[in-house]
Amino acid sequence: MSRYSDDVLVEKAQSDDLNAFDKLVSRYEEKIYNLAYRILRNREDPEDVLQETFISVFKSLKKFKRKSAFSTWVYRIATNAALMKLRKKKLETVSLDAPLKISENEIKRETVDWSKNPGKIFKTQRLREIMEQAIELLPYHYKTVFLLRDEEGLSTDEVAKVLNISVSAVKSRLHRARLSLREKLTKYFSTGSFEKPKEV
């Protein structure tokens, strides 16, 4: 049944086919878990968000009109569930809209082209940790855009629908998130160390 498209499975699930719904869940559970894991910054259990998301999906399944893709709808429910968790715990000490501070206008003279480093340098566990930490430190609104667009591979339009923001907002947040991540990696590769930057 896994060869069926989301649409076909959704239709089956809407006519009370549990097996089809299970397939849909299996198709997205890991993605949603990862998304929740990164949004929640290890402060909350992503499993809660995972369960809440799919119970919510299950309950509203009949109301889902398939005007948008099933994936878009699921991501939307998941990001909202994760955000609610953060809000409830009031763990974000600053506004979720806090701007991302990057030096967009003052481009430094770059001297180290670390992108040409030998491949094995990019496969170290240390780099992975650094990258995960870098994502973790992005403010919420940049992080969600970045995760959905670059990690989950959604299109700009889809991300805009999931987060209910304009396409240009997606583009600008994505761009700023990417710049910020590049700066962090550049710092790591040029100094060989990675100081934990102050949280923005």
Added chain:
Amino acid sequence: MECKDLIFFLSDYIDGELNPKICAELDQHLNKCESCRIVFNTFEKTIYLFKEIEPHKLPDGVHNRLHKVIKESWETKMRIHLKTFASNKMEIKNKKKEVETMSPIRRYHPLAEISKIEDMFDRYLNQFFRDFFPKRMVRGELARVEWTPAVDIVDKGTHFLLRSELPGLKREDISISVTTDSIDISGETKRSEEEKKENYYKCERYYGSFSRSLQIPADVVPDKVEASLKDGILEVKLPKKEVKKVKAIDVKVK
């Protein structure tokens, strides 16, 4: 193009969303500016690296627990679904059990709230357009907005009385579920086979599924809810939960 412009266009350039003219200028600039080329290379590599991060595998048990929870919700729903209205007295589906089994994972769902507001707007707008324009004039989104039954809820002291207009519906077309503080009414209006074949000159009536979820202002006892359907009006009696009164005791002061 200057160096500071480049950084502005980088994402669009890499995503292939830049207009060809600026794209050409950028190419030209990259060719002659070593520093920008490094910025570009490292920017592109950053995106690539992050895209390649291995996702976390689901920890042990997460998959099974998730599917178990879903199966449970599914079974609860099916149990409710399979019951039919047997006698004149309508059977009320009691959602209490569902609440109990699911309480560990029932939490506030932000989207449910949003859809409630949406429903409300849809209903008002739809009503407005239905009242003021013949159906053919209503195009696009609004024409597709579904029908929802109108509802009155009256406080009768010991119970709430809910009345709803459900013209043309049979008992078996309606499904009601009640929790201690909410009631869902849903169902489907169907066109008969004969009606389907008819040659329509005008077709304004709504056919299809509908649902309404309403909050009840005070706690009720789902087990004791009664409902009846007569002449297209659904009446649901929702007995309030008794609040035990504390007896006043006289205390003599010696």
